[in-house]
Amino acid sequence: MAWTSVISTVRADDQGKIRERVYAVVLGGGLIFIGAVAWQLAVMAGAVDEFLTSSPVLVIEGVVKQIVSGELLVNIGISGLEFIVAFAVASVFGISLGLLMGRLRYVKYAIEPYVWLLYSSPVIALFPLIVLIFGLGAPSVVFIAIMLAIVPLIVNAMQGVDNVDPGLIKVVESFGGNELQLLRKVVLPASFPTIMAGVRLGMGRAVVGVVVGELFAGQGGIGYSIDKYASELNTTQVFSSVLIVIVAGLVLNFIARALERASSGWRTDL
Amino acid sequence: MRTPKRKDAGAPLTTSRAGSQESAVKVLTGCISIVVVLVAWQVSASSGLVDASYTSSPLEIVKAAAELVTSGELAQNLPTTLFEFSIGYALAVVIGVPLGMLMGWRLRVRQVFEPLLYALYVTPSLALFPIFVLVWGIGTTSKIAIVFVDVLATVVINAMAGVQETDARTLRMAHAFGAGQMAQFWKIIAPSAMPTTVAGLRLGVGRGVITVIVAELYGGVVGLGVMISAYGSSFNVPPLIVLALLAGLFGLIVGSLLRRIERSVFRWE
Amino acid sequence: MSHITFDSVKISYKTSDGEVEAVGDFSAEIQKGEFIAIVGPSGCGKSSVLSAADGLLKPAAGNVYVSGEPVTGPGHGRAMVFQDASLMPWRSVESNVAFGLELRGVGKAERLRTARELVKLVGLEGRERSRPSQLSGGMRQRVGIARALAVDPEILLMDEPFGALDAQTRESMGMELLRIWENDRKTVLFVTHGIDEAILLADRVLVMSAGPRSRIVEDITIDLPRPRTREVRVGREFQVYRSRLSNLLFGEQDARTTEPATR
Ligand SMILES: Nc1ncnc2c1ncn2[C@@H]1O[C@H](COP(=O)(O)OP(=O)(O)OP(=O)(O)O)[C@@H](O)[C@H]1O
Ligand SMILES: [Mg+2]
Numbered sequence: 001m002a003w004t005s006v007i008s009t010v011r012a013d014d015q016g017k018i019r020e021r022v023y024a025v026v027l028g029g030g031l032i033f034i035g036a037v038a039w040q041l042a043v044m045a046g047a048v049d050e051f052l053t054s055s056p057v058l059v060i061e062g063v064v065k066q067i068v069s070g071e072l073l074v075n076i077g078i079s080g081l082e083f084i085v086a087f088a089v090a091s092v093f094g095i096s097l098g099l100l101m102g103r104l105r106y107v108k109y110a111i112e113p114y115v116w117l118l119y120s121s122p123v124i125a126l127f128p129l130i131v132l133i134f135g136l137g138a139p140s141v142v143f144i145a146i147m148l149a150i151v152p153l154i155v156n157a158m159q160g161v162d163n164v165d166p167g168l169i170k171v172v173e174s175f176g177g178n179e180l181q182l183l184r185k186v187v188l189p190a191s192f193p194t195i196m197a198g199v200r201l202g203m204g205r206a207v208v209g210v211v212v213g214e215l216f217a218g219q220g221g222i223g224y225s226i227d228k229y230a231s232e233l234n235t236t237q238v239f240s241s242v243l244i245v246i247v248a249g250l251v252l253n254f255i256a257r258a259l260e261r262a263s264s265g266w267r268t269d270l
Numbered sequence: 271m272r273t274p275k276r277k278d279a280g281a282p283l284t285t286s287r288a289g290s291q292e293s294a295v296k297v298l299t300g301c302i303s304i305v306v307v308l309v310a311w312q313v314s315a316s317s318g319l320v321d322a323s324y325t326s327s328p329l330e331i332v333k334a335a336a337e338l339v340t341s342g343e344l345a346q347n348l349p350t351t352l353f354e355f356s357i358g359y360a361l362a363v364v365i366g367v368p369l370g371m372l373m374g375w376r377l378r379v380r381q382v383f384e385p386l387l388y389a390l391y392v393t394p395s396l397a398l399f400p401i402f403v404l405v406w407g408i409g410t411t412s413k414i415a416i417v418f419v420d421v422l423a424t425v426v427i428n429a430m431a432g433v434q435e436t437d438a439r440t441l442r443m444a445h446a447f448g449a450g451q452m453a454q455f456w457k458i459i460a461p462s463a464m465p466t467t468v469a470g471l472r473l474g475v476g477r478g479v480i481t482v483i484v485a486e487l488y489g490g491v492v493g494l495g496v497m498i499s500a501y502g503s504s505f506n507v508p509p510l511i512v513l514a515l516l517a518g519l520f521g522l523i524v525g526s527l528l529r530r531i532e533r534s535v536f537r538w539e
Numbered sequence: 540m541s542h543i544t545f546d547s548v549k550i551s552y553k554t555s556d557g558e559v560e561a562v563g564d565f566s567a568e569i570q571k572g573e574f575i576a577i578v579g580p581s582g583c584g585k586s587s588v589l590s591a592a593d594g595l596l597k598p599a600a601g602n603v604y605v606s607g608e609p610v611t612g613p614g615h616g617r618a619m620v621f622q623d624a625s626l627m628p629w630r631s632v633e634s635n636v637a638f639g640l641e642l643r644g645v646g647k648a649e650r651l652r653t654a655r656e657l658v659k660l661v662g663l664e665g666r667e668r669s670r671p672s673q674l675s676g677g678m679r680q681r682v683g684i685a686r687a688l689a690v691d692p693e694i695l696l697m698d699e700p701f702g703a704l705d706a707q708t709r710e711s712m713g714m715e716l717l718r719i720w721e722n723d724r725k726t727v728l729f730v731t732h733g734i735d736e737a738i739l740l741a742d743r744v745l746v747m748s749a750g751p752r753s754r755i756v757e758d759i760t761i762d763l764p765r766p767r768t769r770e771v772r773v774g775r776e777f778q779v780y781r782s783r784l785s786n787l788l789f790g791e792q793d794a795r796t797t798e799p800a801t802r
Contacts, residue, residue: 121514170619174618
């Protein structure tokens with residue numbers, strides 16, 4: 001008797017979970033689907049001008065066209081490379097600087113004002129100057145993306161260090177450990193979750209930096225094509241490119257979250 | 271007379287004293303750092319060590335700022351930017367806070383809107399701006415729309431998180447006391463979601479300010495971003511920096527003001 | 540020659556009101572193998588004295604000598620056990636115990652072997668791979684003790700190691716500490732708030748006055764036979780020591796009521 005009851009509760013549980021999944025997909029997907037259908041019907045009924053508003057069918061066709069022509073691959077290659085370079089540079093500099101600021105409070109106090117200013121300033125406003133220095137194209141885009149991405153990386157690394165249990169620092173001191181050991185064995189592992197959250201935020205801002213940077217200073221990539229198609233008044237391809245950006249954003253966010261979750265297991269090895 | 275209690279009793283006093291001294295050190299170090307950078311910048315520019323046509327200099331920037339103010343140019347453009355920002359922001363708050371709270375409270379509502387908002391949240395909303403321009407032109411409407419979209423995601427997600435963080439025990443307690451759904455929402459869920467919600471509003475200010483300016487930069491008729499674009503294309507660097515700094519400082523000041531208000535209002539946190 | 544010498548140690552802290560002299564004049568001679576308890580009102584500077592002995596903190600005046608050498612920084616002959624154990628939550632029990640050896644450059648195989656031995660010694664066999672979060676407070680404290688013992692120090696510095704534990708666990712941990720200590724009779728400096736605990740464990744109890752400028756007001760030799768068991772508590776001598784210490788710390792009247800319940 002006990003067995004059957006256990007099994008039946010497990011089943012009920014599973015069923016509940018499956019039902020929730022179905023609800024989530026149907027309800028969330030439903031809104032998007034209804035929106036798309038309404039849009040399509042409005043176009044088909046001639047209620048809106050297809051040239052101005054495009055239509056879901058056209059947008060999907062546009063994406064397919066970009067895939068077939070290889071444009072998508074080229075764009076993803078360019079934007080992806082810019083993203084990777086910017087994000088890597090921002091991570092290395094941002095995390096190191098943040099750790100340094102967390103350990104040395106005078107460095108922190110001296111640099112913090114600039115970090116917050118950078119955070120709240122529209123870096124892209126300086127794009128004419130940036131282009132003048134780095135030239136039109138990838139270098140400028142990478143620079144803009146670095147400036148955007150670096151802020152959460154710095155801030156989180158700093159806060160991570162700030163929040164390290166002082167007792168643990170004392171343990172290292174008491175056992176005669178040096179600053180390097182302190183960093184490797186206590187500060188880094190203890191601040192790792194916070195740093196990884198910064199990495200996720202930094203990734204998001206690097207994407208913004210690349211896309212918006214390309215919008216203004218690019219010579220290729222997804223953001224650049226959005227701008228190009230917009231100036232050609234090619235609504236369909238603008239929508240198609242934006243759809244690609246959205247998918248890329250979702251994928252990257254998914255990767256960042258997976259990375260953040262997986263990273264809690266690495267700490268032992270640090 | 272357990273040990274931990276006695277320890278706590280003495281602690282806050284010393285820390286708060288050390289704290290006020292520490293914040294003095296912080297402000298002082300920050301100021302010194304800013305002065306040093308400004309002086310180094312000025313010296314390197316006026317000594318010709320770096321090309322001042324690229325980097326400008328603090329004095330030139332101050333001069334440019336004064337000019338922008340006295341010529342009335344700022345007064346001509348600033349209101350438009352503020353207007354676009356305020357309307358877009360207000361719309362996002364008016365729609366976003368209730369929507370977010372509802373999403374946090376009611377699973378089904380959340381399931382309906384989450385995918386869409388999540389997509390909006392993880393993608394650079396400025397990528398949508400060219401579409402808005404195609405639809406509404408380069409005037410005020412497209413700016414309001416982009417600020418709205420950009421701020422909305424932040425506001426909704428924070429309001430939702432705030433509701434979801436409500437202490438389940440408190441809710442059970444209220445339920446045990448016979449509080450109905452509505453009473454639970456207004457007396458427990460909404461107040462306890464406040465701090466996170468307001469933090470979302472603060473984050474929204476920073477994002478919205480940047481967004482409105484970048485949008486104007488992309489295409490506009492009047493506004494700070496349009497000025498920036500004009501000075502940028504003629505490579506007139508000092509006013510360019512003034513305007514970028516102005517936007518940055520605006521975001522910074524409003525942000526920290528809101529943070530301070532948050533701290534004093536939600537002291538229980 | 541005594542093992543540890545506190546020679547007029549003065550400890551002060553900088554605050555916004557200027558220098559505060561927490562410990563005024565702390566002098567004591569501690570012999571090798573002695574178990575010393577330090578008691579005193581909260582905030583009188585017990586932790587500070589211990590930190591000075593470890594070398595984490597430099598006295599404003601005076602000196603701490605270990606085997607005749609002045610202490611200038613944390614050294615290999617000493618190890619500290621902290622009140623809240625201060626374990627690394629991301630490390631397993633054995634890796635926490637091996638931590639001190641790891642910092643001192645001992646190879647992985649060897650330090651793990653030592654760690655496992657000590658885990659056994661403190662009675663945590665089978666929990667080598669557990670994370671601190673999976674342990675009870677008493678178990679965590681055992682890990683902290685094992686970590687200190689792992690580096691085989693001559694001097695064990697313990698800052699209210701059982702302060703966060705409930706009375707019963709606290710007492711059994713004390714007895715266990717004695718059992719381990721009887722093996723090799725390290726020199727122990729043991730800070731505590733519990734009078735019973737101090738008498739039960741120590742050869743001598745140093746009683747400090749309230750701060751600022753605290754000093755030792757009494758140095759009481761506990762002349763109870765070793766190895767000690769819980770039963771010494773019921774003896775008359777124990778009660779005599781107890782009321783003497785209570786009087787010193789709390790004054791006559793409330794000697795009974797303020798004594799932390801240890802039963
Ligand atoms: N870092 C510090 N800065 C300023 N004052 C300090 C600092 N550390 C300790 N003090 C002061 O020195 C005095 C002694 O502190 P200490 O921690 O040594 O006392 P204690 O006897 O261990 O107290 P407790 O029994 O509560 O653990 C206290 O008055 C405390 O406020
Ligand atoms: Mg103490």
